[in-house]
Amino acid sequence: MIPRLTLTARLTFLYTLVSAAVLLGLGVLVAWSTHLHFIDLDRDYLLDKVQLIQKIVDETPEPAELSAKLDESLNSHQGLFISLTRGDELLFGTGGITFPAELAGRSAADQPVDWAAGEGQLRGISTEISAAKMPGGATSPGPSLRLTLALDTQHHTHFMQMLRQQLAIYVVLATLLSGLLGWWAARSGLAPLRTMKERALRVTAHRLDQRMPIDAVPVEMAELANSLNTMLERLQQDFAKLMEFSSDIAHELRTPISNLLTQTQVSLSQHRDPDTYRDILASNAEEFQRLARMVSDMLFLAKTDHGIQLPNREDVALQDEVRSLLDFYDAVAEDKELRLRVVGAGTVVGDRLMIRRAISNLVSNALRHAHPRTDVELTVERQGDGTDLCVTNTGDPVDAVDLPRLFDRFYRVDKARAHPSSDGAGLGLAITKAIMLAHGGSVAVTSVAGRTQFCLHFVSQP
Template identity: 45%
Template sequence: MSLLHSRSLTLRLTLWFALLSALALSLLGWYVMHSQEHHFEEQDRVMLSGKMKQVRHILEKALTTPDGETFTSRLDDALIGYNNLVIAVIGHDWRWVRAQAGLEPPPKLLEHFTANDSGYLGKWTADNGLVWRGISETSVSNSDTGSPYTVVIATEISDHEHFMRSFRKSLWVFIALTSIATGLLGWLVVCWGLMPLQSIKRKAEDITANRLHTRLPAETMPLELADLTSTLNEMLSRLEESFQRLSDFSSDLAHELRTPVSNLLTQTQVTLSKTRTVDDYRNILASNEEEFERLSRMISDMLFLAKADNQQLIPKREQLELADEVAELLEFYDALAEEKEIQLSAEGDGAILGDRLMLRRAISNLLSNALCYTPAGESVTVRIGKQEDGSVQLTVENTGPCIPAKHLPRLFNRFYRADSAHHRNTEGSGLGLAITCSILSAHGGDVTVSSADGITRFTLLLPSGVDSPSPHPKP
């Protein structure tokens, strides 16, 4: 059985194919042999039963007319035309056994049958090795004495047995050879059937981190492998996208860290180039403090996103009135909005179960982003409303130049900025929208963006969770 559990799929399928073929052929061989033996038995039964009727008729006449020569001659005539036939008749006080010329009656013939019931069809092997099949019948004569008598008729069937032995041997040899042949053919068929897997293997060997764009030929695969190939291609697409994001993230991270580190290094080198006053050192340290704060915020944001990627961002659930939270945030940004001559407003309400600090950070990121890109004299509006499915939708909407459609799918990527679309520069690190997306995902919600007709909308969709809060973040 260890071969059947081999790690080789080809060997395993070949062995199963050979075993099933051998089993099917064995069952067929058993059926053929059984049918053949049954055929010989029925053939002998018909012949012996017919001869029994003939002998019984002769005896009935002979017992009414006791003429021994006529009786004997008639029984001898009954043997004519039948090879290997023996007739035995047992009376009350007499016994007659006659075999065909050249054939010796089997020993203990009468004892074998007289011990059994009338009509018994038996088969046995004599001491000399010959195989016999016979039938017996006990009757009562119609004479005045009414004495019983038993008739035994047997035929020697060694030829049948020899034929069956030869047939059985030939059949098993044929089954063995055929099983081996079908096993070899099965091996060829399995190898041919698994050739598409070899094609997938060769194609997969060419796929590297620099060649993730390569795809497996799903259109040329058999139906059974088409789904597998499509799944592998989808996996490669996801890997390619992930590798691309990782590559972009690494490049952006290096760029973002290079600027403050370079500023700190340059400023330190210039400071150390000559002796300076205490006030100069104090000003330089104050400037360095701003760069360190920027680095600290960036590192903190990256750690936050790392926790979100590993599903460790588990929000604390408490009932929140979004209208109250938004009102406090608008009050915080009111001074900045007044300085930029931007009008802030909010409308609607809705209750959810969520983490107050996380959701405030998500909404704050959207408000900060909107204030950054809204021109003077325009407005920023926050709209809250309940949906038909029970979820709550919060939209941060600002007027001004639209974001080109090509930037929209990547706005939530880390370090991605669409500044060129707004013709502005920003002091942010490009992680705010990525953090917002992670917070919404942790709450089982979603965030989308649209920009058209002079209006840009960031929409947060949150499950209310008031009746059935979800304790786990969205994967």
């Protein structure tokens, strides 16, 4: 199995590859440009000799004198080969080389031809020149003069070989140096990632307060660091809630279990009559029912943590559900001398049983905390983006500090459990919030001058 490369190795490899391609391209460009430059220099040199020979031909009408003048003018030019012919007659020649046939067929003198002659390299041109003053020249019958020149380019070839070798060595060394610099740059650039890695390794269940550095990292990594910090903050908050939740569960379960254990031990301490055992079993059954409701509520909340799906969706008339529940709570309200009132109407889309459970939790909570001989009012009202159902009661005011936490699990404003007759475990409002979130709505609470109001907001379905 091929091991995966580190990000530093990948960046170094890519940087080295790009550098090699750029350097290789630059080397080819330099070599080719130098080659073209030598061609231009040789062409200009040969064309200059063509003009010189043309001038000598114009000034020397006699062929016998022409060879001597050309030899005198051109004998100092090393590596220059000349052939001046008229038809098949050779008027002047140097070097004793053989010119290729394709060279004589070219009409453009500015396009040199390269060829090999033994171990040497030659570059030449061929052109026709005027011979008007010579016997048999352009003003008299007979062929014109054909001038063919060649230049030994062995020194150019040797220079180009040396240049290519030096460029190749330079490309290799520069590529290696670029790779080394690329590794250093990649390692230095990724140093903030290593810092973030070290911080992440220090994060444990007992050290969730670690945060990623933001000011000390580049802008591109600052967003990642900020996202990780946000995630760590959520984890820290959720972990704190989980620890608190676990502590609350242990506290809530300890009381009924202790009651059951105490009653059972007392009943077994001595022989009792059947009626006494029956009373003890009935009391134990009530504690078991309370435990069963608590476990059921905790299972429901656990499902909502993973995203609950509504079992059924249907149109629910809120005023009908409210009146149906009030028939059930009439006896409790009469016992506490409370008046129940329903105002307004509205229809929402959702699961009927879950909506009824949410309303029931609010009504039960209002009846529990309302002062005697006051009103508990349920209002259904259409809003711009949905429908609100509010439950209002008059009782002891709720401190502003406690309002945001009323929907936390096992949270009670009365830390001393001022309502021992209640069988609630502090999960009703948390379940109500979970039900509203499952419906895409929300729940809010306000408490002003002893009037506490819980509102369920249902968003209109498209």
